[in-house]
Amino acid sequence: MGRLVSIPSTWELLVRDSRPALFVLPAGLIIGAITVYPILYVLWLSLHERLLIGNVSRFIGLENFARLWNDARFWNALGNTLYFTSVSVALEVVLGLAIAMLLHRAFKGKGFMRAIVLIPWAIPTVVAAKMWEWMYNGDFGVFNYLLGAHINWLGSAAWALNAAIFLDVWKTTPFVALLLMAGLHTIPKELYQAAKVDGASPWVTFLRVTLPLLRPLLLVVLIFRTIDAFRVFDTIYVLTGGGPGNTTETLSIYAYKVLFQTLQFGYGSTLAVTVFFLVGLITLVYVRALRAGTT
Amino acid sequence: MKRAGFYLLLALVALYCLGPFLWQLITSLKPAAELTHLPPLLPAPPTGTHYVAIFEGYPFLRIIANSAIVAAASTLLALAVGSLAAFALAQLRMRGTMVLLTFALGISMFPPIATVSPLYLLIRAAHMRDTLWALIMTYTTFALPLAIWVLTSFFRGIPREIYLAARVDGCTALQAFYKVILPLAAPGLAATGILVFIFAWNEFLYALTFTATTASRTIPVGIALFPGLHEVPWGEIAAASVVVTIPVVVLAFAFQRRIVEGLTAGAVKG
Numbered sequence: 001m002g003r004l005v006s007i008p009s010t011w012e013l014l015v016r017d018s019r020p021a022l023f024v025l026p027a028g029l030i031i032g033a034i035t036v037y038p039i040l041y042v043l044w045l046s047l048h049e050r051l052l053i054g055n056v057s058r059f060i061g062l063e064n065f066a067r068l069w070n071d072a073r074f075w076n077a078l079g080n081t082l083y084f085t086s087v088s089v090a091l092e093v094v095l096g097l098a099i100a101m102l103l104h105r106a107f108k109g110k111g112f113m114r115a116i117v118l119i120p121w122a123i124p125t126v127v128a129a130k131m132w133e134w135m136y137n138g139d140f141g142v143f144n145y146l147l148g149a150h151i152n153w154l155g156s157a158a159w160a161l162n163a164a165i166f167l168d169v170w171k172t173t174p175f176v177a178l179l180l181m182a183g184l185h186t187i188p189k190e191l192y193q194a195a196k197v198d199g200a201s202p203w204v205t206f207l208r209v210t211l212p213l214l215r216p217l218l219l220v221v222l223i224f225r226t227i228d229a230f231r232v233f234d235t236i237y238v239l240t241g242g243g244p245g246n247t248t249e250t251l252s253i254y255a256y257k258v259l260f261q262t263l264q265f266g267y268g269s270t271l272a273v274t275v276f277f278l279v280g281l282i283t284l285v286y287v288r289a290l291r292a293g294t295t
Numbered sequence: 296m297k298r299a300g301f302y303l304l305l306a307l308v309a310l311y312c313l314g315p316f317l318w319q320l321i322t323s324l325k326p327a328a329e330l331t332h333l334p335p336l337l338p339a340p341p342t343g344t345h346y347v348a349i350f351e352g353y354p355f356l357r358i359i360a361n362s363a364i365v366a367a368a369s370t371l372l373a374l375a376v377g378s379l380a381a382f383a384l385a386q387l388r389m390r391g392t393m394v395l396l397t398f399a400l401g402i403s404m405f406p407p408i409a410t411v412s413p414l415y416l417l418i419r420a421a422h423m424r425d426t427l428w429a430l431i432m433t434y435t436t437f438a439l440p441l442a443i444w445v446l447t448s449f450f451r452g453i454p455r456e457i458y459l460a461a462r463v464d465g466c467t468a469l470q471a472f473y474k475v476i477l478p479l480a481a482p483g484l485a486a487t488g489i490l491v492f493i494f495a496w497n498e499f500l501y502a503l504t505f506t507a508t509t510a511s512r513t514i515p516v517g518i519a520l521f522p523g524l525h526e527v528p529w530g531e532i533a534a535a536s537v538v539v540t541i542p543v544v545v546l547a548f549a550f551q552r553r554i555v556e557g558l559t560a561g562a563v564k565g
Contacts (some may be wrong), residue, residue: 002415008357017336019390019468020383020384020387020388020389020451020468021383021384021470022383023379023387023472024379024380024381024384024389024395025378025382026376026380027377027443028377028378028438029379030376030435030436031399031402031436031440032438033436033437033438034414034432034433034436035402035405035410035436035450036402036411037413038410038414038417039405039410039413040552041413041416041417042409042410042412042413045412045413052494060422065331088451098310101302102301102305102307102308103308105301107301109304110551111551112548113305113309113549114310114551114552114555115551116308116309116312116548117312118551118554118555119306119316119543119544120312120315120548121545122493122538122543122544122547122554123316123497123540123543124496124514124515124518124540124543125497125499125500125515126497126499126514126516126518126519127514127515127518127540128315128516129519130478130518130519130521130532130536131315131316131318131319131533131536132315133530134318134319134322134529134533135315135318137529139331140330140331140332140333142318142336145333145334165332170311174312175558178558178559179558179559181555182555182559196456224535226365227406230406231406231407231408233407233408233499234499234500234515236297237499237519238381238519250410252406252500255408256408256411258501259411259412259415260415260504264429265412265416266404269412269413270373271447272406272408272409272410272412273406275409276405276409276518277404278504279404279406283404
């Protein structure tokens with residue numbers, strides 16, 4: 001005679017009465033109130049003409065987005081953001097990988113070295129930007145002194161955005177290096193031994209063993225860094241404020257100025273929402289690449 | 296020979312990482328008159344006047360206290376709320392765990408600029424502008440996804456049998472959580488706590504927007520808006536930078552292993 005009702009095991013009972021949802025509830029409520037609600041609110045704001053001066057609030061549909069399309073300053077900021085993001089992320093990944101491979105070896109004082117590498121990452125971005133602003137100083141800066149040059153780092157259109165990139169690379173390469181170090185750690189040593197037995201040169205070993213096995217993590221690092229670089233704010237705000245002549249104005253900086261200097265909360269929100277959509281788009285492209293790589 | 300080359304490269308990396316900070320330290324010790332001359336590279340003689348100035352002529356102590364309160368409170372709140380959620384996600388076999396984790400990750404990817412305008416309006420409407428609470432609330436929330444993500448990966452490392460044994464011994468789920476699981480997850484809590492603390496200590500955009508006076512200004516805002524009468528007071532800015540960087544450097548040296556564990560917990564394992 002077969003049993004009609006299966007008797008739950010003790011194990012199942014334990015799982016059932018623990019009500020995991022209650023544990024998640026506080027986090028869910030907080031995240032819901034302070035992130036989800038503002039996200040919906042900013043989308044709503046982006047469809048309004050909302051001026052804090054004079055307290056104007058008027059629904060205008062997609063008019064702000066049409067204005068965006070014809071806004072030369074928006075396209076300039078987008079171009080700057082794309083340039084900043086692509087150059088700095090590329091440099092960070094290459095340099096980060098080199099540092100990771102250097103520090104991956106076993107040597108005395110590895111922990112100490114790891115702490116040193118952490119420091120640029122841990123310093124507040126604003127403080128780092130102030131440090132670099134001083135080093136970039138045209139008259140008394142240490143860079144010009146060491147180079148024996150008179151470069152107007154932050155005041156010339158040719159240099160300013162690159163100067164911001166150098167700072168960003170300095171600040172975030174350690175993060176990339178540390179993540180990639182952890183990744184190198186997961187590659188089985190046998191593979192390197194096998195490559196050695198086969199007589200592969202270090203370069204071939206790097207291309208055929210290290211790089212392919214690091215690929216998923218490299219993509220994760222690229223996602224993190226790209227998203228972070230794309231929304232760059234602190235670095236530029238402190239270093240150049242977007243100048244000279246908007247040549248370093250990125251999307252976040254432009255949105256901030258529209259929001260809090262001209263108090264146009266409608267159009268400013270539209271710009272902010274656009275940053276969000278672009279970040280989402282970039283993430284999607286990467287996640288697809290990641291999926292394609294793992295299957 | 297090869298060994299010497301290796302250590303030379305290490306020294307270069309160290310110089311690259313520490314150079315800007317060391318230069319700031321040197322600058323902070325230079326008498327005002329020497330700031331507009333190069334060479335000499337090193338201060339002759341070193342002076343502490345800039346350090347005195349930031350505490351006497353500028354309410355820097357108050358600003359540091361603001362940052363310490365905000366960062367500590369946000370860290371404790373994010374750990375308390377985050378560990379509950381992470382425990383459920385990692386140990387209680389909850390349905391929809393992956394959906395929730397992905398959602399949390401999505402939130403953490405959200406650009407701060409996109410939420411700053413609605414939050415500003417909300418905080419203004421609640422008369423919370425220029426209060427530390429506005430920052431504590433915001434930081435706790437935006438640190439939560441990171442905290443949950445990292446803590447979940449730590450909680451997953453604790454065998455489920457331990458939790459089940461505690462339940463068999465008569466603990467409720469909540470008791471099992473804080474009496475048994477939480478102590479075991481102490482390293483993970485430390486790693487997560489440091490990450491949240493550094494995030495809150497360093498955050499700039501929200502702090503710039505939600506604060507107005509030294510009543511609530513935090514370090515990044517205080518340094519970015521450092522007042523100068525006629526020229527930029529580089530010596531004082533350098534001194535202030537050194538003072539606020541020291542806690543972070545101490546954290547980095549004391550907890551480098553934990554920090555790296557925390558940073559890699561999410562990324563490497565999945």
